[in-house]
Amino acid sequence: VAENDQQKKSLQLLVDFYKTGDLKIFDDYSIEWVHDTASSIDVVNGFIEVYLDAIGKKGSFQSMVSMKDKEATKRIAAIAAKAQWFEDNSPLMPEHKKKQVKGITAKAITTIVESGDDAPSTPIGVNLPNADWIRKEYGSKSVSLSNIIHSYNVNSSKSGMLDEFVIDETVKNRLKKYGALASDLHTDMHECIGHASGQINPGVETPDKTLKNYASCLEEARADLVGLYYIMDKKLVEIGVSESEEVGKAGYDQYMMNGLMTQLTRLKPGEKLEEAHMRNRQLNARWVFEKGKQDKVVELVKVNDKTYVRINDYNKLRVLFGQLLREIQRIKSEGDYKAATALVETYGVQVDPVLHKEIIGRYATLGIKPYRGFIQPVLEPVMEGDKIIDVKVTYPTSFFQQMMDYKKKYSFLPILN
Ligand SMILES: [Zn+2]
Known part of the structure; x- marks a missing residue:
C-alpha cells in the first residue's frame, strides 16, 4: 500500500534494508x-538517532506515521513567502541585511502513531x-509536529501554571485565548525567517569560530528576537496568519514570564543556566527588563509575597x-567575541537565588511532572472486500493496558539471543 510511485520506491528500499542490514541501502x-515530498501520509522509520548511545554511534529504533497538516503548512509558507519584506523592514543595520533572503520552508504534520524512541x-x-x-547533496525534510505542540499548549493552559504565575485576569484571559497561536507563530518565525536573516561582514569567519562557546x-537569541519583533507587527494580520x-x-x-521566572523551575537550587536555549531566553528577557527599567516598561511586582511580571508598555518593549x-x-x-561574552555572562547565566527559591x-505546589508522554491511538481498517475504505480511530485510556497489548501483539524478538 503506497500513495504514489516515489513513496513505493522508498518503502521498498526500507524493506530491503531490513532484510539485509546493508547500510548502503539505508542511504539509498x-x-x-x-x-518524497508529495505524499500526504509520511513515515519516519529506522535506527536513526544516536542520543542514547554514549559514543554516539548506535541508532535506536523509531517510527512515526504522520499526515500533512495543510492549515499550519499554509501559515508557515505565508511567512516564508514574505521573508524579503521581513528582512527589509527589520531593525538591523543596513549593511547587515541580506539583499536576497530565502525563507526556510518547513511543513507541519499531524502525528498519527509513534513507536520506539518516539513514544x-x-x-x-x-x-x-x-x-x-x-543533506548537502539531496536536501532534508524539516517538520513540526503540530498536534503534539497543540496538546502541550492546551495541557499547559490547564496545568495551573497560569493561575499561579500570571499577574491578572486580563493577561490570563489573553493567554488562554491567544497563547497557543502566539507560540506557534513565534516558532514559525524563529525557524523560517529568524535563522535565515542577516549576513556576516566580508572577511569575518563563521560564528562557531568567532563567537565560539557563545555562538x-x-x-x-537572534532567531527568537526576529520572532518577538514581528509578532506585534500588523503585517501578520495583513497576510492572514494572525488575528x-x-x-x-x-x-x-509568555516570553517575559518564562524568561524572567518560570523556566527557572528546571534548575536545582544553586545551579546556573548552562543550556543554550535557556540562556538565550533569559538573556533576551533580562536585557529588555534592565534597559526599560527607567521607563517601567516591564516590572517585577510583589503581590502577597509572590513575584509577578507586569508589562506596562508593549510597544516600547517591541x-x-x-x-x-x-x-x-x-x-x-x-x-565581536568580547561583546558576546559580556552580553551572555551579564544577562544569560546568573540566577537570582531568592527569586529562584520562590519560583x-x-x-512544587502544582504537582506537575517535568516530562509528559502520550498514549497511541488504535487504528482499525474498515474493509470492503480487499480494499480499505476507511480507518476507525479509537483512543485507549490506559498506558499500562496499551503496553500489555503491544507485548502480546508485537513481541517478535526472542528474549534471549
Ligand atoms: Zn533555533
Whole structure:
C-alpha cells in the first residue's frame, strides 16, 4: 500500500534494508525518502538517532506515521513567502541585511502513531536525514509536529501554571485565548525567517569560530528576537496568519514570564543556566527588563509575597527587542567575541537565588511532572472486500493496558539471543 510511485520506491528500499542490514541501502532509502515530498501520509522509520548511545554511534529504533497538516503548512509558507519584506523592514543595520533572503520552508504534520524512541515521549520537531552528505547533496525534510505542540499548549493552559504565575485576569484571559497561536507563530518565525536573516561582514569567519562557546546561545537569541519583533507587527494580520495585535501581546506575556521566572523551575537550587536555549531566553528577557527599567516598561511586582511580571508598555518593549536584535546581529556580523561574552555572562547565566527559591517553591505546589508522554491511538481498517475504505480511530485510556497489548501483539524478538 503506497500513495504514489516515489513513496513505493522508498518503502521498498526500507524493506530491503531490513532484510539485509546493508547500510548502503539505508542511504539509498534516505535519499528517496527526501525526494518524497508529495505524499500526504509520511513515515519516519529506522535506527536513526544516536542520543542514547554514549559514543554516539548506535541508532535506536523509531517510527512515526504522520499526515500533512495543510492549515499550519499554509501559515508557515505565508511567512516564508514574505521573508524579503521581513528582512527589509527589520531593525538591523543596513549593511547587515541580506539583499536576497530565502525563507526556510518547513511543513507541519499531524502525528498519527509513534513507536520506539518516539513514544511515549515524543519529539516536537524532526529534521532528517542526519547524514551530512545526503543533506548537502539531496536536501532534508524539516517538520513540526503540530498536534503534539497543540496538546502541550492546551495541557499547559490547564496545568495551573497560569493561575499561579500570571499577574491578572486580563493577561490570563489573553493567554488562554491567544497563547497557543502566539507560540506557534513565534516558532514559525524563529525557524523560517529568524535563522535565515542577516549576513556576516566580508572577511569575518563563521560564528562557531568567532563567537565560539557563545555562538549557539546568540544564534538562538537572534532567531527568537526576529520572532518577538514581528509578532506585534500588523503585517501578520495583513497576510492572514494572525488575528489581532492581542496575539502579539500574548506572545510577550509568555516570553517575559518564562524568561524572567518560570523556566527557572528546571534548575536545582544553586545551579546556573548552562543550556543554550535557556540562556538565550533569559538573556533576551533580562536585557529588555534592565534597559526599560527607567521607563517601567516591564516590572517585577510583589503581590502577597509572590513575584509577578507586569508589562506596562508593549510597544516600547517591541522597540527594545528590536534594539537587542540589532546589537546581536552586529556581534555576529563583526564576530565581536568580547561583546558576546559580556552580553551572555551579564544577562544569560546568573540566577537570582531568592527569586529562584520562590519560583521552585510555588511550582512544587502544582504537582506537575517535568516530562509528559502520550498514549497511541488504535487504528482499525474498515474493509470492503480487499480494499480499505476507511480507518476507525479509537483512543485507549490506559498506558499500562496499551503496553500489555503491544507485548502480546508485537513481541517478535526472542528474549534471549
Ligand atoms: Zn533555533
